Amino acid sequence: EAGVVQxxxxxxxxKKQPVAFWCNPISGHNTLYWYRQNLGxxxxxxxxxxxxxxxxxxxxxxxxxxxxxLKGVDSTLKIQPAELGDSAVYLCASRLGYxxxxxxxxxxxxx
Amino acid sequence: xxxxxxxxxxxSIQEGENLTVYCxxxxxxxxxxxxxxxxxxxxxxxxxxxxxGEVKKLKRLTFQFGDARKDSSLHITxxxxxxxxxxxxxGSNTGNQFYFGTGxxxxxxx
Numbered sequence: 001e002a003g004v005v006q007x008x009x010x011x012x013x014x015k016k017q018p019v020a021f022w023c024n025p026i027s028g029h030n031t032l033y034w035y036r037q038n039l040g041x042x043x044x045x046x047x048x049x050x051x052x053x054x055x056x057x058x059x060x061x062x063x064x065x066x067x068x069x070l071k072g073v074d075s076t077l078k079i080q081p082a083e084l085g086d087s088a089v090y091l092c093a094s095r096l097g098y099x100x101x102x103x104x105x106x107x108x109x110x111x
Numbered sequence: 112x113x114x115x116x117x118x119x120x121x122x123s124i125q126e127g128e129n130l131t132v133y134c135x136x137x138x139x140x141x142x143x144x145x146x147x148x149x150x151x152x153x154x155x156x157x158x159x160x161x162x163x164g165e166v167k168k169l170k171r172l173t174f175q176f177g178d179a180r181k182d183s184s185l186h187i188t189x190x191x192x193x194x195x196x197x198x199x200x201x202g203s204n205t206g207n208q209f210y211f212g213t214g215x216x217x218x219x220x221x
Contacts, residue, residue, distance in 0.1 A: 004153070031207055033209070040197065040214060040216055041213065041214055042115075042199050042201075042211030042212050042213055042214045043154070043199075043211050044211070045208070045209070048207070048208065050207075056208065091153050091154075093153075095207065098142045098144070098159050098161065098203060099144065099156055099159055100144075100156070100209060101156065102146075102153030102154045102155070103153050104151070104152050104153050105151075105152070105153050107151075
């Protein structure tokens with residue numbers, strides 16, 4: 001069974017440019033998470049979806065970040081415009097029962 | 112915010128040594144997970160504990176959930192270079208939210 005798929009794996013952009021990340025969760029997992037992780041630290045939640053509904057987006061910087069999960073499957077996370085401080089790894093995860101499973105992440109570098 | 116503090120933050124040991132990583136919180140969790148993350152990859156789930164006082168073993172790794180379900184420990188016996196990575200604990204409540212610890216970076220020197 002395929003795990004959580006994310007693309008791209010790496011992205012380098014200049015500040016003020018837009019960027020988008022894509023996630024395909026494990027089939028049948030209704031809960032989807034987007035996290036941001038800085039080097040050597042634990043992931044921090046940006047947004048959580050239950051099916052197509054965003055049920056927790058309190059940590060999402062809504063002035064520049066947006067997310068969607070059309071049809072309750074794939075999800076995209078967008079940043080516009082990107083800032084230097086947005087450089088991090090963006091992780092997508094999906095959940096079944098007590099356990100969540102992570103994708104490989106997208107490493108974003110903003111120059 | 113439900114904070115999980117891990118200690119130590121960094122650990123560098125020789126192959127064959129034993130080590131323990133701690134994960135502490137003032138909050139009660141319905142379950143707690145441990146993950147290992149290697150550079151360039153996402154965290155990989157190692158174990159989930161759900162019962163206070165529960166002990167689970169995974170080969171050379173032993174995981175314990177505190178009686179009050181506020182803390183946990185991970186003990187590695189005879190560490191191997193392949194154990195190198197970032198170890199993360201994450202507590203979960205009934206709201207499907209996961210709160211990650213601050214992380215422990217382990218380096219096992221051959």
